[in-house]
Amino acid sequence: MNVIESVRVALQSLAANKxxxxxxxxxxxxxxxxxxxxxxxxxxxxxxVTERFxxxxxxxxxxxxxxxxxxxxxxxxxxxxxxxxxxxxxIARLASTVSGIAPEYSINAQVVHGNKNTQTTVLGVTPxxxxxxxxxxxxGRFIDDLDLINHAKVAALGASVVEDLFGQxxxxxxxxxxxxxxxxxxxxxxxxSKGVGGFQNLDDQVxxxxxxxxxxxxxxxxxxxxxxxxxxxxxDKMEWAQAELAAILRASHGLAPAQSDDFTVQDQTxxxxxVQEMAQTFTVLLGSIAAISLLVGGIGIxxxxxxxxxxxxxxxxIRKAVGAKRQHILAQFLVEAVVLSLVGGIVGILxxxxxxxxxxxxxxxxxxxxxxxxxxxxxxxxxxxxVFFGIYPASRAAALIPIEALRYE
Numbered sequence: 557m558n559v560i561e562s563v564r565v566a567l568q569s570l571a572a573n574k575x576x577x578x579x580x581x582x583x584x585x586x587x588x589x590x591x592x593x594x595x596x597x598x599x600x601x602x603x604x605v606t607e608r609f610x611x612x613x614x615x616x617x618x619x620x621x622x623x624x625x626x627x628x629x630x631x632x633x634x635x636x637x638x639x640x641x642x643x644x645x646x647i648a649r650l651a652s653t654v655s656g657i658a659p660e661y662s663i664n665a666q667v668v669h670g671n672k673n674t675q676t677t678v679l680g681v682t683p684x685x686x687x688x689x690x691x692x693x694x695x696g697r698f699i700d701d702l703d704l705i706n707h708a709k710v711a712a713l714g715a716s717v718v719e720d721l722f723g724q725x726x727x728x729x730x731x732x733x734x735x736x737x738x739x740x741x742x743x744x745x746x747x748x749s750k751g752v753g754g755f756q757n758l759d760d761q762v763x764x765x766x767x768x769x770x771x772x773x774x775x776x777x778x779x780x781x782x783x784x785x786x787x788x789x790x791x792d793k794m795e796w797a798q799a800e801l802a803a804i805l806r807a808s809h810g811l812a813p814a815q816s817d818d819f820t821v822q823d824q825t826x827x828x829x830x831v832q833e834m835a836q837t838f839t840v841l842l843g844s845i846a847a848i849s850l851l852v853g854g855i856g857i858x859x860x861x862x863x864x865x866x867x868x869x870x871x872x873x874i875r876k877a878v879g880a881k882r883q884h885i886l887a888q889f890l891v892e893a894v895v896l897s898l899v900g901g902i903v904g905i906l907x908x909x910x911x912x913x914x915x916x917x918x919x920x921x922x923x924x925x926x927x928x929x930x931x932x933x934x935x936x937x938x939x940x941x942x943v944f945f946g947i948y949p950a951s952r953a954a955a956l957i958p959i960e961a962l963r964y965e
Contacts, residue, residue, distance in 0.1 A: 583853025592908025680769020893946025901938025
């Protein structure tokens with residue numbers, strides 16, 4: 557019996573027991589579907605993150621404080637207040653590869669309007685932040701130089717904050733007052749929506765003047781910064797700019813040659829790679845958990861094939877009596893197991909694709925991304941499961957002695 561004939565016989569055998577075959581394939585369908593859906597959702601989220609970061613520009617550097625140390629132990633990244641306004645002035649004065657500088661000071665705060673409130677990120681920024689981080693205002697204006705000089709208590713709201721505070725009302729937010737940590741601020745602008753960047757909702761932010769944020773939330777005389785965003789003149793000078801900025805900051809901080817940096821300079825490529833690695837690890841973890849269903853499906857296939865061997869013992873005896881060899885019986889039952897697993901895998905791919913379209917929006921993603929690699933992997937795993945869990949039943953069938961098989965009742 558050739559392979560085509562074996563597949564035909566296998567399909568006939570499955571069709572003869574439709575309900576049993578369907579229930580047996582259910583484990584494979586659920587397993588493959590879950591893997592496809594979760595991997596597609598993870599791949600889509602990863603692609604979306606990459607697109608968001610790339611939209612910020614390929615020539616952006618982000619300088620963050622280094623880790624503080626206490627009794628020789630690191631207290632975590634960005635715990636040290638090693639960046640100040642003086643560093644911004646030094647970079648502006650000495651750096652030759654920089655076309656824009658946007659320092660920022662951030663805190664988490666409660667923002668209140670009337671009986672509505674939300675917990676969000678408040679960023680103290682300068683007017684340059686708009687161009688360096690590629691933001692746009694939807695209505696009103698952004699922070700300007702006069703706001704910095706006067707320490708003005710004005711704010712520009714992200715789209716999510718506007719929705720949280722004014723979404724169910726017909727009130728125009730512009731000109732209205734909000735409270736940030738119980739301090740009054742006037743709304744002067746509404747930012748255009750920017751979506752998710754990394755694992756942060758970029759629209760869930762409030763922008764106020766940097767000078768105001770430093771004094772109101774850090775105390776009089778506070779000049780510390782949480783980050784300095786630097787726009788390099790061109791993408792091909794990124795490495796030069798990183799080295800130049802490091803040299804300027806080391807000199808500004810008075811670091812000796814033997815001392816390590818108390819700051820970190822990262823470009824968008826490095827940040828994208830870190831986020832992609834995290835997203836990929838998360839996707840692999842979810843896929844691995846879902847793959848447990850494949851093991852359950854494989855055990856179901858082995859179980860039903862053992863039942864099939866028992867039910868068809870006399871058939872096996874007759875085939876052996878008329879000349880069928882051990883390898884023919886082995887191939888027949890192995891092909892049946894593979895066909896059973898493969899059909900379940902193909903249906904699982906379709907179910908997984910549909911499931912990905914449903915769960916991706918629930919996870920905050922814009923689209924699911926079913927890659928050819930994941931489909932090939934699903935088909936390959938289906939065949940492998942069929943072979944692995946079909947070998948024992950097929951070997952058991954092939955090992956039957958014709959006389960005893962013919963006597964079987």
